[in-house]
Amino acid sequence: MPKLQIFRIRIATGEQGRTDIPEFKINGFKIPFDNPRGGVGPGETFEAEGAPQSFAHSLHLCGPTEGTWVIRETTLTYNLMGEPPYTIRLGRVVLDSESDLNIWHERQPVVFDV
Amino acid sequence: MPNWLSKLLGSKESPAPVAPAPPSGAAGEPGYIPLTARPLSDRADSPAMRRPEAPPSRKVVSAPVLVDEEEMSGWSSEIRIKARPDLGMASCVFLVDRPVLQGYSTWIPTATDATESPLAAELFQIPGVESILIHEMTVTVTRHPSVHGPWEPMAKEIGAKIRAHLLSGQPVVSEAFLASIPPEEEIWRRVQQVIDLEVNPGVAAHSGVITLLGVKGNTVTISMGGGCQGCAASTITLKDGIHRAFRSAVPELGAILDDTDHAAGTNPFFKELPEGMRSYA
Numbered sequence: 461m462p463k464l465q466i467f468r469i470r471i472a473t474g475e476q477g478r479t480d481i482p483e484f485k486i487n488g489f490k491i492p493f494d495n496p497r498g499g500v501g502p503g504e505t506f507e508a509e510g511a512p513q514s515f516a517h518s519l520h521l522c523g524p525t526e527g528t529w530v531i532r533e534t535t536l537t538y539n540l541m542g543e544p545p546y547t548i549r550l551g552r553v554v555l556d557s558e559s560d561l562n563i564w565h566e567r568q569p570v571v572f573d574v
Numbered sequence: 575m576p577n578w579l580s581k582l583l584g585s586k587e588s589p590a591p592v593a594p595a596p597p598s599g600a601a602g603e604p605g606y607i608p609l610t611a612r613p614l615s616d617r618a619d620s621p622a623m624r625r626p627e628a629p630p631s632r633k634v635v636s637a638p639v640l641v642d643e644e645e646m647s648g649w650s651s652e653i654r655i656k657a658r659p660d661l662g663m664a665s666c667v668f669l670v671d672r673p674v675l676q677g678y679s680t681w682i683p684t685a686t687d688a689t690e691s692p693l694a695a696e697l698f699q700i701p702g703v704e705s706i707l708i709h710e711m712t713v714t715v716t717r718h719p720s721v722h723g724p725w726e727p728m729a730k731e732i733g734a735k736i737r738a739h740l741l742s743g744q745p746v747v748s749e750a751f752l753a754s755i756p757p758e759e760e761i762w763r764r765v766q767q768v769i770d771l772e773v774n775p776g777v778a779a780h781s782g783v784i785t786l787l788g789v790k791g792n793t794v795t796i797s798m799g800g801g802c803q804g805c806a807a808s809t810i811t812l813k814d815g816i817h818r819a820f821r822s823a824v825p826e827l828g829a830i831l832d833d834t835d836h837a838a839g840t841n842p843f844f845k846e847l848p849e850g851m852r853s854y855a
Contacts, residue, residue, distance in 0.1 A: 571657070
């Protein structure tokens with residue numbers, strides 16, 4: 461398992477936003493994002509970085525403390541030690557005060573024509 | 575202690591007896607013992623010693639991964655095949671733009687087992703092919719562990735053979751093989767029996783549970799719950815344990831699909847830590 465140095469996240473909120481600032485959890489530890497920009501209101505886009513500098517057995521985006529949060533799309537770019545960075549795009553999902561989003565995804569396999 | 579040994583060690587006297595502990599009293603009084611020096615039993619009611627209450631279990635959900643892939647739709651005269659090696663590079667899935675074996679699947683573990691599948695027999699002619707799984711629109715080829723390096727050269731050869739076979743109009747599997755497949759109800763009954771009598775008693779030691787979700791043709795779909803969900807060893811459990819047990823009970827079985835989202839659920843392998851508890855990230 462490679463070491464996750466830093467990841468960048470871009471969250472496009474759908475029709476329902478949240479009022480508190482998003483945080484993430486690595487291996488169960490809640491950590492604030494670095495350099496948060498933008499917003500998480502309806503139709504807004506939030507961008508930030510996380511620098512776990514650790515081995516990600518689990519990486520979760522914490523749900524809102526209250527209400528529901530509709531995420532239209534999430535884009536993640538991972539920088540792993542000794543590997544070139546890669547990007548994953550996630551589709552629509554709804555989080556609430558009792559749910560988190562799994563944001564740890566390994567590099568997608570390469571597909572080619574034969 | 576013998577005398578000679580006492581001399582050798584330089585100890586001529588027996589150790590001084592330990593004085594009995596004075597009774598504890600209030601702070602500032604004679605005999606007062608600080609809280610930290612008291613036995614644990616005296617401190618059990620201390621707020622500092624109360625175990626933190628675990629937070630309510632949070633559900634981890636997964637969003638679909640969006641892939642910018644050219645859509646394979648609209649059959650053309652040319653058969654289009656995409657190759658997708660797995661991350662471990664042991665096997666490669668060949669996705670064909672039309673059904674290869676509609677409604678059924680077949681797993682051929684060795685070249686000698688390919689008598690009922692003309693397509694598999696041709697693919698086994700390629701050096702390095704170890705086993706083949708044909709299911710609906712996909713052909714999955716596992717190569718021998720001694721074969722290393724990129725998949726591209728071997729994949730192009732496999733793709734060419736699949737395309738040539740489909741264009742030839744030859745059957746992918748024999749009529750005899752299709753006729754030998756038991757009814758879905760019979761497959762369900764036999765697989766469920768293996769789950770109840772062999773598999774679940776085995777994984778129960780790890781708080782795991784296997785559930786049979788469905789049978790379509792000779793393809794079964796299962797889910798891995800409890801301690802199996804998200805477990806790092808779930809792939810080994812699936813391939814070395816479950817596959818072997820299922821195929822032993824139903825030799826005509828084709829694909830065994832795992833419908834588990836191993837990153838989600840309320841009991842993933844890496845659980846929430848109660849507030850105040852530390853672990854090593």
